[in-house]
Amino acid sequence: MGITTIIFMLLSLMAVGSAIMMLVTRNPVKSILWLIVVFFAISGHYIMLNAQFLAVVNIIVYAGAIMVLFLFVVMLMNLNADSEPTRNVRLQAVGILSGGSLLLIILSALMKDGGNNVVQMRIGDEGLISNLGKVLFTNYVLPFEIASVLFLSAMVGAVVIGKK
Amino acid sequence: MDINAYIILSLLIFTIGIVGVLVRRNAIIVFMCIELMLNAVNLLLVAFSKMHAATAATKAVASGAADAQIFVFFIMVVAAAEVSVGLAIIVMLFRNTHSVDINFLNRLKN
Known part of the structure; x- marks a missing residue:
């Protein structure tokens, strides 16, 4: 073993x-x-x-x-x-x-x-970070940018729900 | 390491998450069990990506093993966004009912 x-x-x-x-x-x-x-x-x-x-x-x-x-x-x-x-x-x-x-x-x-x-x-x-970063910023740029929009909407949603 | 070992481990963690969702009544614990299930799936995805790398190394084809790990990264991103909204909903539930018991949520029925 x-x-x-x-x-x-x-x-x-x-x-x-x-x-x-x-x-x-x-x-x-x-x-x-x-x-x-x-x-x-x-x-x-x-x-x-x-x-x-x-x-x-x-x-x-x-x-x-x-x-x-x-x-x-x-x-x-x-x-x-x-x-x-x-x-x-x-x-x-x-x-x-x-x-x-x-x-x-x-x-x-x-x-x-x-x-x-x-x-x-x-x-x-x-x-490794260098390899994943290369893949992320060449093949997966669009999902990466959509993820930032998702975070923005989640942030706005949390504030709106929490303020009520 | 054989892939079956990783399948068994991920299934055990996933099942513990499911049992937690079914058994516990505290909404926060239920939410944590969902996170546990997501992590079990992530672990299995990484194990499969490394299995793919092991088989692709012998065949001299372009390895797609990095794609699976990007996929895990996006699962983590979505989980973080989900947690922020979900905890806001739980805080609102607690403010209205002074309890985090998920059985209070059945008032949506009427």
């Missing part, structure tokens, strides 16, 4: 365990902090796949901006563990059962053992 497999296992365990902890924690602030741990684990996976631009953007945008926004909103509302009424146990069991059956169905549909579908680890320059 190589070092790559060991790191993959550790990061996967960290991601799945933190995601489960995010669900079972009653306190919303702790839940957000567990989700940040999940994002760091996924960034570790990106680094293992040599997608360094996405790893940095994932940390900056998700862990740095979006989760801080969530944290601000939770603290603004002064939510705590007992402000959320529990769903009844039967509905919870149905939710977990349907999620698990969805997992089994998609897993059985996607798992094939044909060919050598090996993922390239720790090599390859597709994910």
